[in-house]
Amino acid sequence: MDDAPDLPARWARLALGAAALTLTASAVPGFFLGDGAPYGNDNSSHFAEILAVADHLRAGETDFWFDQTNLGYPLFVAYQPLPALLMGALVALLGGAVAPLLLFKLSIVLLWALMPVAWYAGARALGMDRLGALFLGLLLLVVNDFRAFGLGLSSGLANGLYTQAWGALLLPLALGHAWRFVVRGEGGPGRPALLFAATALSHAFLGLYAGLAAAAMVVVRRAGAAARARRLAAVVALAAPLLAFWLVPFLANLEHQGGLPWKSESENGYALATLARRAASGALFDHGRLPWLTYLALAGAVAAWRRRADVDRWLLVLLAATAALLLGPTTWGPWYRALPLHGELEVIRYLAGLHVCGLALAALAARRAVPRLRAFLARASGPAWLSPDRTLAAIGVVVLAGFLLGTWGHGRRYLRSFDVGERGFAALRERLAADTRSRFLVHGRLGTANHFFLNLLPALAGRPQLESYARGYHDTPSVYYLEYFDWSPSAFSLYNVGAAVARGGRGERLPDGFRETWSHGELRLLEPPEPPGWFAFVRTPFTVVGDARAVRRLLRVSAVRLYEKGVLPRLAERDPGTGDRIVVGPDGRVTRVALAALADGEPTGESVARALASYAPGPPRSRVLEASRGRNEYRALVEAAGGEDLLLKASHHPYWGVRVDGAPAELLRVAPHLMAVSVPPGRHEVVFRYRNPTYQKALFAVSAAAFAGGPLAGLARRRRAGVTERAGR
Known part of the structure; x- marks a missing residue:
């Protein structure tokens, strides 16, 4: 690059190895000792699902329903399956020989220790030389954004974005090998297809972003675009059957996914002025420090605009598209949600894409600065033994040492664990496990809303907990209604909540029948005399007709009030044409009412409420x-x-x-x-x-065979090529 001497391969390997060892050393010994569960908001939910998968596999189950939070949801229908499947299978295979928590923590450290290596390899496939690729691999560990939701250690470890770390490990490899095939025409479509599929199966958004990045490769220049499009189509054709076991059920069940009622900037995107202000302040790349990485990325963008090589054009096109998508519905309006797979997408996810482009541009800028620095050193006076190359090497060693020291400090800060064997937590777990006839409740109003209570405690106790935000964006519309949990006795009964965990005196909102049955320090368990039970008999005298999301506003309050009377409406997407029913339009407004209890005349919200209140059949007889x-x-x-x-x-x-x-x-x-x-x-x-559908299991067998057979076939080809080469000598 720029005709400057490249870094020797052994030095690149040494720097990458030092980064991996430094990050690993920062976790020793505290992170791995004892029964510590890792901090990081989403880590507990991922570990809970790994345990559930392992439990199912040990029992010979190939159907995966996860019942521990949010009234239950299906695994591997809405959310990316690969990390939980692989780790669950490993936990099941080892059968307790290695503690599951230790395996999980080892996987976290291994992912991040290998991250610079993966980005280095991906950058090399993109055409960067060793020094530029090394810059990219190392810069990934230091990016720090205001939401801790993009790439980098802060998001991966502080927020516990475990599956995103899997996807981030595979993404640069997928992009690099796609570049080699789609843009350069080197190799075949098999390897990029495998890597694209693995990325999407590890993290749905990063798979989507990989598709966007690959599409941008087609338009890097006008000449040859048709040929590049054909090569990309070949990659997609091979990746599609690998993804089908997850993607087909995912697309077929979109209406049964997602459902948080509130959406802020993170979900709806940012105004252009807000995004520009955050970028200028360094909040996107350098939160809480001098914006040196922001300026480096800006310098890379300017240099790319001037040079306009293929990789420069690609990064600039991708950067523009990513920034536009990060603006979200806030800027672009309702049509944004009409984009494929963007209906419930958290717009903040595109921050990771911004990091992909910005870090690559920053790495290119740093690489292009090296020969200029060397030329400056050559002009500067100094002793004869201190040559420009030696000075440059010394500067590199100092910078690398500072980087490693910072990496060690970040690892020590984020790689911490909570002792699940701590007396109070362990005793609470045993107490909850003693009676699993109902769910238990933890909540901010009870002082027990951290992820260890929300997700880890139900997994270890084997008893479901009511609601968790970790999967509220993805898996089930039930989350919407749980967000409107009104703390009435009827709500506790409707959702079978038979226990509540509180700190101190925070339990005043619980129904009158709840009494303290256990305590340890500040922790208290409050329970009614008898749990409500998983089943109840109700009457269903009328039907609410409408889209699953459209009916939410009507049902979020009326369902609990009707249940108090022993009544719940049936739900249907199409108007049956007969019987008592309320029809709701796509915007959530009632468009038609046919209730026997409603007098003639134009229905109003008040009259509909009175009609619903008239359904009072008394207690069930069954x-x-x-x-x-x-x-x-x-x-x-x-x-x-x-x-x-x-x-x-x-x-x-x-x-x-x-x-x-x-x-x-x-x-x-x-x-x-x-x-x-x-x-x-x-x-x-x-x-x-x-039961997961039979076709999904058949497609999974095809995908598993392809993932196993693809690398084996490649290895066999290389061996045959080696034999042929030796025979020709």
């Missing part, structure tokens, strides 16, 4: 005799009086099925986002069972 919860299923023995439906207090999903006395029955979707089944009079056994 009884739940026995109930149990297992992997992917709930069972009940009931005595039904007829005319009432059996409600299961778990998130509805179309992959659930239900049988009454062994015979298939119709699964009903009822408010707010639960399931029910009609039961005829008499004593019956009812079984709700979750």
